[in-house]
Amino acid sequence: MSSRRFVDAAVLAVAVAEGVLTTIAEGTPYGIVTTAIAVLALLVRERWPLAVLLATMPAVLFPGTIVPAIVALYVVSSRWRDPWLLAGCGFLATAGFVFPMSEFAPSIWDFHTLLGVIYAAMTAIAPILLGQFLLSRRELALRLEEVKEAREHERRLDAEAILARERNQLAREMHDVVSHQVSLIAVQATALMVSTQDPDAKQAAGNVRQLSVNTLDELRHMVNLLRASGTPATELTPQPTLTDLERLIGNSAIDARLVGAAPEGLEPPVQRAIYRTIQEALTNVRKHAPGASATIEISHDDTDLTVTVTNTRPTRPNLALPSAQHGLVGLQERATLLGGKLHTGPMPDGGFQLRLRLPLTAVGTAHV
Known part of the structure; x- marks a missing residue:
């Protein structure tokens, strides 16, 4: 923020200095009015750039102060990409820069006038190009930030997918292997209950069968939890x-x-x-x-x-x-x-x- 204020102060100082020197060189005090309007308009250039550009044009025509117009042209270019708008603003600024020289040339084909037109056009094009460059840079920075967020989001999704696959694989292994073995134990225990006449053996087989059934219920519950866990942030978040x-x-x-x-x-x-x-x-x-x-x-x-x-x-x-x-x-x-x-x-x-x-x-x- 401090560097931004320093730049704003430097721009205003240069504009004021140019306006004062131009007014003194012209030898008339009336140019200070248009110059003051142009300099004061720069204070609101970020809010109304097009209006500020128009407000600086009288100072370009009289007494010939061009710094405020160049600054306003740069702000307009850094805000929009419309080629027709930029071309119109550039043509307006070029015409304003050329106008003070036209009274010294009897014809547009005068050698010095043509050079003046070229210099004025280059003066208008320079802030437009600079503004477009900085606008592209801001858009690129925004795009890189979006890409960074998207990659981080994709990385999280990949991690979630890997974790989900591992948990599903573990769930399948537990279901296919452990459940199968415990089911066999329960079946054997049931067969023993039916075939034996010993009360103690029958009771022991019943206990084994009941424990197997309880183990299967717990195992199914654990498998469901593993399959339902979707993110590394919480173990029990459903899909x-x-x-x-x-x-x-x-x-x-x-x-x-x-x-x-x-x-x-x-x-x-x-x-x-x-x-x-x-x-x-x-x-x-x-x-x-x-x-x-x-x-x-x-x-x-x-x-x-x-x-x-x-x-x-x-x-x-x-x-x-x-x-x-x-x-x-x-x-x-x-x-x-x-x-x-x-x-x-x-x-x-x-x-x-x-x-x-x-x-x-x-x-x-x-x-x-």
């Missing part, structure tokens, strides 16, 4: 469902809207597949199509459920960053496990579309 879509879209920092709805009674794996597909699509929009809007459409008929995410072309500069496309590969694998298909591709208008199609055996129930 997302379609009821979380509105919050996902609202927190995506993208102009996105949801059209349609899924049928009732979808199984949890199907709901997770839809949620993760939309989540990955919105992440890709934020990474690769800055400033674009997105439409999320969910539709279904008697045989298929379709989720389509379509985004418009980006409105801000896009950085060509390398991507391994692990997210799309994961979505493809998820769709294949559910018997569906995933299609991705560019649109004719410069946008991009991702479409997930899952088969339905009945309304609201998918193959898993």
